[in-house]
Amino acid sequence: MASLKKRYVLIAILFILIIVTIYGIYRPLPEGVSYESESYYVENVDFLYDLTYLDLEEDVLQMEQQIFSAIEDAIVEAEEFIIFDMFLYNDFYDPELDFPPLSQHMTDVLIEKKETNPEVEMLVLSDEINTTYGSHRSQHFEQLKDAGIDVVVVDVTKLRDSNPLYSGIWRTFIQWFGQSGNGWLPNAFSPEAPDVTLRSYLKLFNVKANHRKVVATERTAIVSSANPHDASAHHSNIAFQVNGPIIDELVYTEHAASEFSNGPTLTNAEALPVEEGDVEVRVLTEGRIYERTLEMIDETVSGEELWIGMFYLSDRDIINSLIDAANRGAQIRLVLDPNENAFGQEKVGLPNRPVAAELLEEAPIEVRWYDTIGEQFHPKLIARVSEDHTTVIGGSANFTSRNLRDYNLETNVWVEAPNGHSFSQDISSYFETIWANEEGHFTVPYEEYRDETTWLTRFLYRLQKLTGLTTY
Known part of the structure; x- marks a missing residue:
C-alpha cells in the first residue's frame, strides 16, 4: 500500500511538472508586451x-x-x-x-x-x-x-x-x-x-x-x-x-x-506634438520585432540591398530567410562581431562564426568582421535599401531566438524614409564607412576570423540552441 501511495505521489508530481513546463512555454504574455x-x-x-576604431594615420585608438x-x-x-x-x-x-x-x-x-x-x-x-x-x-x-x-x-x-x-x-x-x-x-x-x-x-x-x-x-x-x-x-x-x-x-x-512588475506609472507622461513629415516610424517590442524583421527580409527582391550590423546572429528563421533572399538576387552584406571577447574573457566565436560559415556556404552573402580590440561590436541593426526608400529596424534586440521570440523584453524602432532623406543617407554612410574602412580601420575580411571551430564546438552550438542553455 505504501509503495502504491509513493507511486501516486510521483505521478502527481510528474503531472504537475509537465503542466508547469507546458504553461511556461505558452503562458499568456502580459498586456503591452509583444x-x-x-x-x-x-x-x-x-x-x-x-x-x-583605429585611426591609421595617427595609429591611435x-x-x-x-x-x-x-x-x-x-x-x-x-x-x-x-x-x-x-x-x-x-x-x-x-x-x-x-x-x-x-x-x-x-x-x-x-x-x-x-x-x-x-x-x-x-x-x-x-x-x-x-x-x-x-x-x-x-x-x-x-x-x-x-x-x-x-x-x-x-x-x-x-x-x-x-x-x-x-x-x-x-x-x-x-x-x-x-x-x-x-x-x-x-x-x-x-x-x-x-x-x-x-x-x-x-x-x-x-x-x-x-x-x-x-x-x-x-x-x-x-x-x-x-x-x-x-x-x-x-x-x-x-x-x-x-x-x-x-x-x-x-x-x-x-x-x-x-x-506587471508591481511598479508605478507616471501621471503626466505625455509627449509634445510635432509637425508631420515624410519619415514613417513605429515602435516594435519583443515578437513584433521578429515578425517585421522576417517580413523585411522576405520582401527584399533582386537588385535591392540588405545591410546588417549585429552582435549576435543565430535565429534559424532569420538565417534561412537571409539565404533565400541572397539566392533571389538581393545583395546582402553583414558586419558581425567576431564573438572573441566578453569583458576581458576570451570566447570561442559562438554563435557568429559558425553562422557566418553556413551563410557563405549556402548563398552569395558578403561578411566582414568588426575588428574589435577588447570591446564589442554591439549594434542590432538591419537596413533594406530599395529603389525609393530605406527601411530600418534597430534597437536592443539581437537576431537570436531569445531576443526575438517573447522570452526577453526588447524595444526596437522601425523607420522608413526616402533614399534622399538625411536619415537614409546617414544609415548608408554608416555602413559604407565601416565596410570600406573609410576614415579609419573598422572591419576585416571574413578570412580574418574564418570559422575554425571543431566539430565539437559546432555540436555545442547546436545543442545550446536546442536546449535553450545559452544567452543566444
Missing part, C-alpha cells in the same frame, strides 16, 4: 552611433561616442517626466581592467536632475542581473531611491520560458525559496562584486532579461543598443532619437513593464 504601434510621420529621426551624450542632454532638458530603462546598469568587471565610470555618471546625472527639478517625475527600470538575480542590492539603485526616484526591477518571470526543460523544474520546486540571503559563491560578473547565493544562480539559468535600452521624456526619446555599464563603455553601438507623439507609444510599453 507590441507594435501605429505608424507616425515625422520630419526626422536622428541616427546616433558609438564607434571604437579613436572613440566616437554620441549616444550617452544625447541621453544626458535629454535628461537635462526634460521638464515633465523621464523614463530610463536600461539592461546592464552596474560597474561589475575584472579589477585588472580599466573602464570609465559610466554607470555612476548616469546615476549622478539622474540624481542631479531630481534635485534641481524635483517636480519632474522619474521612473528607472532595469534587470535583476544588476542585483545578481536577487543576491544583493544595487548601489546605483539605492542611490536613486534615496534621491526620491522610483526604481523597478522588472519581473521577467512573467515572460515565457526560453529554457523549459529547466524552467519547469525551477518554477515547480525552487522559486518559492527566493534568492536573497548571505551569499557564499563568487560573483561571476566580477571578483569585487558581492557574493551570490546558490538560489540566485539557479534563477540565472532561466536566462531571460529585461534587455531594453530606452530613455523617454516629454520632448524626445532614444532607443538604443547601448548600456550604462562601465565595461560596455567602449562598445560600438547604435541608437535612434525620435520626437513627437510616438513617445507616448514608448511610454505605454514601459508602463506595461512597470505595472
Whole structure:
C-alpha cells in the first residue's frame, strides 16, 4: 500500500511538472508586451552611433561616442517626466581592467536632475542581473531611491520560458525559496562584486532579461543598443532619437513593464506634438520585432540591398530567410562581431562564426568582421535599401531566438524614409564607412576570423540552441 501511495505521489508530481513546463512555454504574455504601434510621420529621426576604431594615420585608438551624450542632454532638458530603462546598469568587471565610470555618471546625472527639478517625475527600470538575480542590492539603485526616484526591477518571470526543460523544474520546486540571503559563491560578473547565493544562480539559468535600452521624456526619446555599464563603455553601438507623439507609444510599453512588475506609472507622461513629415516610424517590442524583421527580409527582391550590423546572429528563421533572399538576387552584406571577447574573457566565436560559415556556404552573402580590440561590436541593426526608400529596424534586440521570440523584453524602432532623406543617407554612410574602412580601420575580411571551430564546438552550438542553455 505504501509503495502504491509513493507511486501516486510521483505521478502527481510528474503531472504537475509537465503542466508547469507546458504553461511556461505558452503562458499568456502580459498586456503591452509583444507590441507594435501605429505608424507616425515625422520630419526626422536622428541616427546616433558609438564607434571604437583605429585611426591609421595617427595609429591611435579613436572613440566616437554620441549616444550617452544625447541621453544626458535629454535628461537635462526634460521638464515633465523621464523614463530610463536600461539592461546592464552596474560597474561589475575584472579589477585588472580599466573602464570609465559610466554607470555612476548616469546615476549622478539622474540624481542631479531630481534635485534641481524635483517636480519632474522619474521612473528607472532595469534587470535583476544588476542585483545578481536577487543576491544583493544595487548601489546605483539605492542611490536613486534615496534621491526620491522610483526604481523597478522588472519581473521577467512573467515572460515565457526560453529554457523549459529547466524552467519547469525551477518554477515547480525552487522559486518559492527566493534568492536573497548571505551569499557564499563568487560573483561571476566580477571578483569585487558581492557574493551570490546558490538560489540566485539557479534563477540565472532561466536566462531571460529585461534587455531594453530606452530613455523617454516629454520632448524626445532614444532607443538604443547601448548600456550604462562601465565595461560596455567602449562598445560600438547604435541608437535612434525620435520626437513627437510616438513617445507616448514608448511610454505605454514601459508602463506595461512597470505595472506587471508591481511598479508605478507616471501621471503626466505625455509627449509634445510635432509637425508631420515624410519619415514613417513605429515602435516594435519583443515578437513584433521578429515578425517585421522576417517580413523585411522576405520582401527584399533582386537588385535591392540588405545591410546588417549585429552582435549576435543565430535565429534559424532569420538565417534561412537571409539565404533565400541572397539566392533571389538581393545583395546582402553583414558586419558581425567576431564573438572573441566578453569583458576581458576570451570566447570561442559562438554563435557568429559558425553562422557566418553556413551563410557563405549556402548563398552569395558578403561578411566582414568588426575588428574589435577588447570591446564589442554591439549594434542590432538591419537596413533594406530599395529603389525609393530605406527601411530600418534597430534597437536592443539581437537576431537570436531569445531576443526575438517573447522570452526577453526588447524595444526596437522601425523607420522608413526616402533614399534622399538625411536619415537614409546617414544609415548608408554608416555602413559604407565601416565596410570600406573609410576614415579609419573598422572591419576585416571574413578570412580574418574564418570559422575554425571543431566539430565539437559546432555540436555545442547546436545543442545550446536546442536546449535553450545559452544567452543566444
